[in-house]
Amino acid sequence: MLLLSTDSRMDKNKKNFEEISCDLCGSDKYSIVYGAEYEKEKDPELVDKFRASGDELLIDQLVKCSRCGLIYINPRIKSDLIVGGYSEGSDETFVSQADARELTFHGSIKEIEKYSQTNGKILDVGTAAGSFLAAAKKRGWEVYGCEPNKWLVEWGNKRYGLSLKSGTLFDQKYEEGFFDVVSLWDVIEHTPNPSEVLRECNKIIRTGGILVINYPDIDSLVSRAMGRKWLFLNSVHLYYFTKRTMTEMLKKQNFEVIKIKPYFQKLEMGYLFFRGESVSKIIGKTGGTIAKALKMEKRLVPYWLGQTFVVARKKSGVGK
Numbered sequence: 001m002l003l004l005s006t007d008s009r010m011d012k013n014k015k016n017f018e019e020i021s022c023d024l025c026g027s028d029k030y031s032i033v034y035g036a037e038y039e040k041e042k043d044p045e046l047v048d049k050f051r052a053s054g055d056e057l058l059i060d061q062l063v064k065c066s067r068c069g070l071i072y073i074n075p076r077i078k079s080d081l082i083v084g085g086y087s088e089g090s091d092e093t094f095v096s097q098a099d100a101r102e103l104t105f106h107g108s109i110k111e112i113e114k115y116s117q118t119n120g121k122i123l124d125v126g127t128a129a130g131s132f133l134a135a136a137k138k139r140g141w142e143v144y145g146c147e148p149n150k151w152l153v154e155w156g157n158k159r160y161g162l163s164l165k166s167g168t169l170f171d172q173k174y175e176e177g178f179f180d181v182v183s184l185w186d187v188i189e190h191t192p193n194p195s196e197v198l199r200e201c202n203k204i205i206r207t208g209g210i211l212v213i214n215y216p217d218i219d220s221l222v223s224r225a226m227g228r229k230w231l232f233l234n235s236v237h238l239y240y241f242t243k244r245t246m247t248e249m250l251k252k253q254n255f256e257v258i259k260i261k262p263y264f265q266k267l268e269m270g271y272l273f274f275r276g277e278s279v280s281k282i283i284g285k286t287g288g289t290i291a292k293a294l295k296m297e298k299r300l301v302p303y304w305l306g307q308t309f310v311v312a313r314k315k316s317g318v319g320k
Contacts, residue, residue, distance in 0.1 A: 017075045022065040023195050023239065024249050030063035033071060034228055058233045062240070068248065071218055071240040079192035082238075083168060086148040086190075095129050095155055100300050104266045105135035108309075112181060113139070115258065115311050116210050120180035123204070125169050125197070126187035130156030137162070144179070146172050169197060174204040181205075183212040186307075189237040198253040205314045211255055213310040214263050215241050220306030231305055246310060255312035263309035266300045 021028045037059045060073045076082075109132070113119065119140045124133050127145035129152045137143045137160070145164040147153050153164045165172055182201045191197045201211055216232035217223065219242035223230045233240075241249070247257050 016078055016081060018078045019075045020072070022068060022070050023072065023193060024070040024245060024252070025065060025068040027065055027067040029066040030074065031066060033062040033064050034058065036061040056235050058228065058235055058237075060235050062233075068245065069242070070245045070249075071242075073235070073238050076238060082192055083148060087150060087166075089149070090151040091149065094152070098129060098131055098159065100266050101131040102135055103300065104264075105132040106138075108132065109136045109139055109141070111309075112183075112210065112212055112311070115313075116181050117208070118180055121178060122181040122183065123174070123179045124183045124185065125201070126184060126190070127156070127164060128152050130160050130162045130164050132183065132185055133162055133164075134160040141181075144174075169200055176203055177206040177209075179205050179209060181210045181212065185212075185214045186216075188213055189215050189239050189241065192238060194239055194249060195253065198249065198255070202253050202255065202314055207314055207316050209314050211250070211310075211312045211314065213246070213250075213312070215246065215308055215310070217242060217246075217306045217308040219243065220262075220308070222304070223306045243308070246308075250310070250312045254315050256315055257310060257312045259309070259311040261309050262304055263307040264302045264304050265307060266302050 022030070040057075040059045058073075060076060062071060063074045064071045121142045121144065122133070122136050123144040123146075124130070124136075125146060127133055127147045128149070130145050130147075133141075133143040133145045134156075143162065145156075145162065146167055146169055147156075147164055148166070148168055150166050153166045156162055156164050182205050184197070184201075188194050188197065198211075205211060216237070218230075218233075218240035223232070243260055247260075250257055
């Protein structure tokens, strides 16, 4: 198990870090967006950081590719350690919002049906506890899901009666052209190699099929306003996309973007204030206390902090 130092993490754990090139264009030239702040490290073990509900504000160095503009963490924890971290441990915090996510996803699957030609086979990559697939199943879809975290897979299978599979997308060996729709809800920014993930999605989606991605847009108004305090700017997000870089990455993997729009989610008010403590403990704790006193902590609240919904169609041919 990897132990992370709080004073000089890079110096003591250099063997666990890697320098990477841009995943979109391959360049190794970049400018620094935010410098590293490793002295703020609060998780003593890697497994505690890389989880579905991971919320530690960014302490790693964030860079911007000088050629194409893709923004990403560099250097970063090695890929195998990241995947290993996601695979282990429980995440009661994440599943506490299952009811809210089910409600949100009920609307999401209806939105997807506007673009899909059939309620056929759908795969959710990084499905966590399977709330999206539960909503899709109710609407007649044949559902499939994979998730690295073993505990979340077990929890989701018990709650929803699904057959979620443990492991990454690449572990599953799905057939070429098998799916009508593949979705990645708040997943692509966590992956060590987004291009490889999209290439595999292209392979397993039929020609004319749909890819759905939800990601936090670093060029959104709220992100630009909050700067380094933006809630989605955290150490478990390895890549930060804009509409332009997301479109370019999808185009490179033989997808045509047909819709991009803001994505509103619903979560409990108390949970939102709890997550907000990572930005401001005073506002988060005070808001949570007030919400509890007014018996509103369980009230579902729609919120938007830059989340962006993308629908892309697979063209004929293969990705690069």
